[in-house]
Amino acid sequence: MRATIERATLLKGLGHVHSVVERRNTIPILSNVLIEADEDGGIRLMATDLDLQINERVEANVADPGATTVSAHTLFDIVRKLPEGSQVELIAAENRMQVNAGRARFTLATLPRDDFPVIAEGELPTRFELPAATLKQIIDKTRFAISTEETRYYLNGIYIHVSDEAQPVLKAAATDGHRLARVTVPRPDGAQGMPGVIIPRKCVGELRKLLDEVDGTVQVSLSDTKVRFDLGSAVLTSKLIDGTFPDYSRVIPTANDKLLKLDPRAFEEGVDRVSTIASERTRAVKMALDRDKITLSVTSPENGTAAEEISGDYAADSFEIGFNARYLLDILNQIEGDSVEVHLADAAAPTLLRENDKAPALYVLMPMRV
Incomplete structure (x- = not known):
C-alpha cells in the first residue's frame, strides 16, 4: 500500500x-x-x-x-x-x-x-432520517441522566422508542434512578413499528462528537440488536444494550399541584452559589418555598451555612424540600427559555421540571432528605 x-x-x-x-x-x-x-x-x-x-x-x-x-x-x-x-x-x-x-x-x-474484526450488522429493517440538529437536541437534553452504575446495565444508555399519542412521536429517555430526562420529537417517516432500543453511553458520546460536523440529516438504521448512523463520510455502528428499559412513564408525576415559576438563570446561579459550601458526600440544597419567595440554603457540618433568596411566582402552601445540587444544576443547564416551571407535590414526591407544557423536554427529580 x-x-x-x-x-x-x-x-x-x-x-x-x-x-x-x-x-x-x-x-x-x-x-x-x-x-x-x-x-x-x-x-x-x-x-x-x-x-x-x-x-x-x-x-x-x-x-x-x-x-x-x-x-x-x-x-x-x-x-x-x-x-x-x-x-x-x-x-x-x-x-x-x-x-x-x-x-x-x-x-x-x-x-x-x-x-481485523468487523461488526456484522445483519438486517437493519427500520430506517429513517433525522436532522442533525434534532439528534443533537435529543442527546444534549438526556445524556447527563444516563446511569454509570454497571450493575444496572439497562440504564447505561438512552432509550429511544415510538409512541402514538395525539400525533405519532419519537421519544428518548435516560435515567439513573435519581433523575429522569425525556425528549419528545415528531416521529420521522420510516420509524413506525420500530423496536424500543437502548443506545449505549459510549456510542452516544461518539455520535455527539461527529454531529458537530454534520449540517443536514443523519440516516438511522436499526434492528433490535444493532444501530447504524450514516453521517456523510463517517458511519457509526453499535451493538444495542440487551436489556429491558423500565416503564419510566410511571414515575412522571401528573398530579403535582404546587406550581413554582422561576427565571432559570437566577435559579441556577443561586443554587450554584449556595452549593459552594456543600460537602461532596451530600451535595444537598434546601428550598424553602413561601409566597413569591424562595430561600435556598445549604448546611455543611465542615464548612458552615449559606443562604440566598430568589424571587419566583409561587402561590401554594409553604413547605421545604431538598435536592441534590449537582442534579438540579444539570437539569437547569438544559433549560433554554426565560422561565422554568417546577411542579411540586410534597417533600418526598418526585418533582417535575420543564419550560412549559409545550416544551419537547421534561425532567423528573427525586428529592433528598435535608
Whole structure:
C-alpha cells in the first residue's frame, strides 16, 4: 500500500476513529486502526472495540491500493505533531508501515488486515432520517441522566422508542434512578413499528462528537440488536444494550399541584452559589418555598451555612424540600427559555421540571432528605 494524504484530512479522520479505541486492550488488534487505500483515490479508516465501530472515508492520492492495521493512538499522536500543511506519505509492506512527512520518518509495526474484526450488522429493517440538529437536541437534553452504575446495565444508555399519542412521536429517555430526562420529537417517516432500543453511553458520546460536523440529516438504521448512523463520510455502528428499559412513564408525576415559576438563570446561579459550601458526600440544597419567595440554603457540618433568596411566582402552601445540587444544576443547564416551571407535590414526591407544557423536554427529580 502506498498513499499520500494531507495532514489536516488525515488528522480529522483519525480524530474521529481513534477515540473508539480503548487505551488498554487484551486483544492487540483492537488497539489498531484499519487503513484501507483503494483505487478510487480514497482511504478508509476503521476502528472498533467489538461493541462500537466507526468507519470513515477520507480523500487521498493512492499510488498502490492495499490495507494494513497500525496502532491508532500512536499514529494519531504522530500526525498531530507533524507540521501544519504537510503531505503525509503512508507506505505499508512486510509487517511495517512507514509514515513520512517532510524530513520526519517513522516506521511502525503493523498487524494483518485479515485479523481485523468487523461488526456484522445483519438486517437493519427500520430506517429513517433525522436532522442533525434534532439528534443533537435529543442527546444534549438526556445524556447527563444516563446511569454509570454497571450493575444496572439497562440504564447505561438512552432509550429511544415510538409512541402514538395525539400525533405519532419519537421519544428518548435516560435515567439513573435519581433523575429522569425525556425528549419528545415528531416521529420521522420510516420509524413506525420500530423496536424500543437502548443506545449505549459510549456510542452516544461518539455520535455527539461527529454531529458537530454534520449540517443536514443523519440516516438511522436499526434492528433490535444493532444501530447504524450514516453521517456523510463517517458511519457509526453499535451493538444495542440487551436489556429491558423500565416503564419510566410511571414515575412522571401528573398530579403535582404546587406550581413554582422561576427565571432559570437566577435559579441556577443561586443554587450554584449556595452549593459552594456543600460537602461532596451530600451535595444537598434546601428550598424553602413561601409566597413569591424562595430561600435556598445549604448546611455543611465542615464548612458552615449559606443562604440566598430568589424571587419566583409561587402561590401554594409553604413547605421545604431538598435536592441534590449537582442534579438540579444539570437539569437547569438544559433549560433554554426565560422561565422554568417546577411542579411540586410534597417533600418526598418526585418533582417535575420543564419550560412549559409545550416544551419537547421534561425532567423528573427525586428529592433528598435535608
